[in-house]
Amino acid sequence: MSDALQSELQARLSALVDPHTGQPFAEQIRLSLRGDRAAVRVQLSYPAAGWHAALVEMIEGALCHDGQVSAVTVEIDTELVAHAVQDGLSPLPGVGNVIAVASGKGGVGKSTVAANLALALQAEGARVGVLDADIYGPSQPRMLGLEGKPQTTPDRRILPMRAHGLQVMSIGVLVQVDQAMIWRGPMATQALQQMVSETQWSDLDYLIVDLPPGTGDIQLTLAQRIPVAGAVTVTTPQDVAVDDVRRSVAMFNKVRVPVLGLIENMSTHVCSNCGHEEAIFGRGGGQRMAEEAGLSLLGEIPLDAGLGRSTDTGAPIVAADPEHPVAQRFRDIARRVGARLSLQARNQTIRMPKIRIVE
Numbered sequence: 280m281s282d283a284l285q286s287e288l289q290a291r292l293s294a295l296v297d298p299h300t301g302q303p304f305a306e307q308i309r310l311s312l313r314g315d316r317a318a319v320r321v322q323l324s325y326p327a328a329g330w331h332a333a334l335v336e337m338i339e340g341a342l343c344h345d346g347q348v349s350a351v352t353v354e355i356d357t358e359l360v361a362h363a364v365q366d367g368l369s370p371l372p373g374v375g376n377v378i379a380v381a382s383g384k385g386g387v388g389k390s391t392v393a394a395n396l397a398l399a400l401q402a403e404g405a406r407v408g409v410l411d412a413d414i415y416g417p418s419q420p421r422m423l424g425l426e427g428k429p430q431t432t433p434d435r436r437i438l439p440m441r442a443h444g445l446q447v448m449s450i451g452v453l454v455q456v457d458q459a460m461i462w463r464g465p466m467a468t469q470a471l472q473q474m475v476s477e478t479q480w481s482d483l484d485y486l487i488v489d490l491p492p493g494t495g496d497i498q499l500t501l502a503q504r505i506p507v508a509g510a511v512t513v514t515t516p517q518d519v520a521v522d523d524v525r526r527s528v529a530m531f532n533k534v535r536v537p538v539l540g541l542i543e544n545m546s547t548h549v550c551s552n553c554g555h556e557e558a559i560f561g562r563g564g565g566q567r568m569a570e571e572a573g574l575s576l577l578g579e580i581p582l583d584a585g586l587g588r589s590t591d592t593g594a595p596i597v598a599a600d601p602e603h604p605v606a607q608r609f610r611d612i613a614r615r616v617g618a619r620l621s622l623q624a625r626n627q628t629i630r631m632p633k634i635r636i637v638e
């Protein structure tokens with residue numbers, strides 16, 4: 280086979296667009312030709328186990344459609360690295376990347392999204408933890424079905440609890456929630472910071488932090504003091520919500536944390552009887568809101584009774600019913616979150632072990 284064919288096919292592959300980053304694969308994809316047989320190697324920097332089969336099909340489609348190549352083998356390497364955090368902060372030991380899940384106001388489903396996003400990143404192949412910092416309404420113990428109290432090490436560090444394969448810590452298992460509710464800002468932030476610094480995470484690629492809703496002093500202080508690689512903001516479709524989104528983005532901009540994008544929750548309504556999905560607030564609102572706030576839309580989650588029920592009873596839908604369409608939407612969002620984060624600057628100070636998934 281000629282060099283010209285090798286170059287032509289390599290150019291075709293390099294021009295393929297990764298739907299999760301929105302960018303061409305470029306140098307992340309390498310082709311070697313032997314006769315009319317192609318061996319392709321792809322380097323991904325976010326977890327995407329649920330998408331590998333589709334990626335292989337995409338590559339085969341690009342190479343085989345005109346009969347110049349008879350067989351293709353594809354090898355997919357995944358390397359998850361740590362990304363930069365705010366100036367002056369050191370990364371949390373045992374954690375590659377902290378991703379904060381925020382919302383401009385309460386009740387939009389931030390905790391539901393945080394729990395399912397964590398499980399979805401895990402299902403895509405990453406090692407994941409959840410830190411529930413929502414001091415005024417810690418929902419992760421209920422959502423992830425935590426029972427009992429965490430253990431401590433002889434040097435008084437707190438060991439995360441385990442739920443559905445995740446490492447989890449919640450302010451709800453450390454302090455009495457009714458007491459915490461009346462704490463003033465500085466006490467609340469001190470307790471949260473103590474939980475962050477004293478928990479002994481082990482080998483995590485991502486730690487999802489469920490922040491308290493809103494954009495007040497506590498949220499700002501946490502966004503300033505927890506070493507965060509990226510944030511996602513959760514909203515509902517009503518027109519008035521765009522101001523909440525803007526406030527949330529402004530808060531992260533102030534502390535120089537990149538906002539990876541927007542997740543629209545309850546975007547449509549799925550009928551529990553017939554499964555019909557209706558856009559009760561109209562279509563395209565999430566996309567418009569994301570554009571108005573200068574963000575990418577990471578995905579839309581419908582209002583679905585099954586999602587609410589499963590999450591409220593300790594078995595979030597991504598773990599309990601992985602084939603459910605809503606679970607699949609969370610998987611897609613998780614890949615986008617990982618992909619958007621992979622475009623951010625790297626943190627050169629920590630080395631993470633390389634994960635290698637070969638197809």
Ligand SMILES: Nc1ncnc2c1ncn2[C@@H]1O[C@H](COP(=O)(O)OP(=O)(O)OP(=O)(O)O)[C@@H](O)[C@H]1O
Nearest residue numbers: 385386387388389390391416492545581582583587
């Ligand atoms: N897409 C959805 N479909 C059905 N129920 C949902 C959905 N999202 C959230 N819920 C339900 O709405 C309620 C509130 O959700 P959640 O606790 O996640 O909100 P929140 O934004 O974290 O609230 P806050 O931070 O104010 O405590 C929960 O009972 C949850 O199960």
